[in-house]
Amino acid sequence: MIIATWNINGIKARIEVLVAWLKEANPDVVCLQEIKSVDENFPAGPIEELGYNVATHGQKGFNGVAILSKRPFDELTPRLPGDDGDEQARYLEAVISGDEGAVRVASIYLPNGNPVDTEKYPYKLAWMERLIAHAQNHLEQEEPLVLAGDYNVIPQDGDCYSASAWADDALALPQTRERFRTLMGLGFTDALRAVTPEEGLYTFWDYQAGAWQRNNGIRIDHLLLSPQAADRLKQCETTSHVRGWEKPSDHIPVWIDLAI
């Protein structure tokens, strides 16, 4: 089962690129972030024509996540527990059955957190605490679990083109990395790091300052695997060529192949 994650930066602006990539890669499950659309305006038609079920958890203008799946959804749960007053659409969870068992998949759009001297950074850190608590509860079930999405976290200096350029950014600050390490320490495997130690494998290049042409990228889109999912991992790849397409997202798809 091919499971991908992709921050598409606006579904209405990206539907043609998304359809092109679905035809090329033929993934079974796709976790989308930053759909920037309410549910009723999500252009599901062209995706459904390719054989996908579509589940969305959107909001007006910003944020918003979705999951596409060729198999039906056994369960669908929007919202990250832990703060009933949080109105930002950043989390959608599904259970999907394959030929050899079921997998729980979450589409995660973790807060960016910049500028760090505003309320945005404590919101990010609190959101990460909620994710840690929720993930810990799921791990106790000892089931295949994939937490996929835009984490807005650069885990290590080797995951960005210039550590000094990102040192004071919400994506790389020590408090951010400390919470990411806490999450990983619960027992997760970073899928890409399970297949390669290679540095410079990026998932995001800014639109500004010729970042793509200069390969000034960062790795912030991750698929974290529970032990039961990691046991079934066959492959993980980034798809950097998609960043060179016409009218691209600033992020690229990252996918795993699980024996499920």
Next chain:
DNA sequence: ATGTCGATACTTTATCGA
């Protein structure tokens, strides 16, 4: 590098978020 996008609104050019 004030460098670029996408969505929104008392819109046609600004703002915000990333």
